[in-house]
Amino acid sequence: MFFLSDMLNKKLKMPAPAEALPGRDRPIPTASKHYVSKRPLKGPYPEGTEQAMFGLGCFWGAERLFWQTPGVWVTAVGYAGGITPNPTYQETCTGLTGHAEVVLVVFDPGEVSYGQLLKIFWEAHDPTQGMRQGNDVGTTYRSAIYTFGEAQQAEAIASRDAYQAALKSAGRDKITTEIAPAPAFYFAEEDHQQYLAKNPYGYCGLKGTGVSCAIPQQA
Template sequence: MSASTETATLGGGCFWCLEAVFKDLKGVTSVMSGYAGGHVDNPSYKQVCSGRTGHAEVVQVTFDPAELSYADLLRVFFTIHDPTTKDRQGNDVGPQYRSIILTDSDRQRATAEAVIREIADAKIWPGTIVTTIEPLTRFYPAEEEHHDYFARNPWSGYCQVVVAPKVAKFRKTFHDRLKKTAA
C-alpha cells in the first residue's frame, strides 16, 4: 500500500455483491474478496460457509483518499446492503454474511461510528443498524474462483437474482461516482 492509498475491509453479505459494486466506484484502485473476523487460520470457502470459523465474507477495498474518502466509501457500503439484519442478507443466512466493518486504525473506527450515527439519524433503513465495528487482525484472500466473480459469471442464476440488482441500484444511486469504464 503506497502513501496515496488506504484500505477498507467490509462485510455485508456475499462478497461477490460488494466486489462488483466497489470495482465500479471512482477512487477505488482494487478490490479483493476474502475472509476476516474469525478464529481459523487460512480458512477455505467451504469452511467459512459452515458458519463455524467465525469469519465473515468480506472485501478489502484499496482506494485513493484524495478521490474518495473513507466516510463516502462507507456511505456507499450502507446503501448496497441491509445493515439491519443480523447474520443475513436476503436468502444468505449465517454469521459469514453479517454486516461488519473491520478497521485498521482509531481514525477508521471513529469515522465508522460517525457514519453509522449519520445513517441511523437519517432513518435510511427502517430497523436498527446491527453492523459491528472490529479491529482487523487478519485478512485471508478468497480462492481464485471468487475473484471477479460477477464479471466472469454475469448470467449465473445467483448473479442475475442477487448481484445484478445491487449493482444496478448502486449505478443508479451513485451515477456521478462511477468510473468512466462502468456501464
C-alpha cells in the same frame, strides 16, 4: 428436522474457539492479479493509498460495487473476523470458522474518501438483519466494517449513528453492523475473486433499504 434446525443454529451463532475448525498454517491459493484491472491482488500497493474492509453479505456483488468506484485502486474478496486460520470457502459456509465474507478495498483518498466508501457500504445492503442478508443466512453474511486506524474507527461509528437516525425516521430496525479494528484478512480462492466479472449473470444478492445515508463531516 432436529438436524436441520441444529445446523441452522450453528450458522446463526458465532462458534466458540473450541468449536471452530482447525484451519491450516499456510494461505490457500488465490489469484495473483485482479481479473479486471490486472493489478496485483496482494500488492505492493501504491504509496499514498489506504485500505478499507467491508462485509455486506455475499462478497461477489459487494466486490463489484467497489471495484467500479472511481478512486479504488484494487479490490479482493476474502474472510475476516473469525477464528479459523486460512479457511476455505467450504469451511466458512459451515458457520464453524466465525468469518464474514468481506471485501478488501485499496483506495486513493485523493480521489475517493473513506466517507464516500462508507456511504456506498450503508446504502448497498440492509445493515439491520443480523446474521443474514435476505435469503443468504449465516454468520458469513453479517454486516461488518473492519477499520484501519483510529480515524476510520471514529468515522465508521459516526456514520453508523447518522444512518441509524435516518433508518429510525423511515421506520426501520436497529443496525446490527459489527465495527471493529481490522483483523487478519484471508484471501478467498481464485474462483471467487472478481466473480461477477468472470460470470456476468452470476448471483448478486445486494439489496439496500432505499434509505439515503448522509455521512457526517469530519473535523
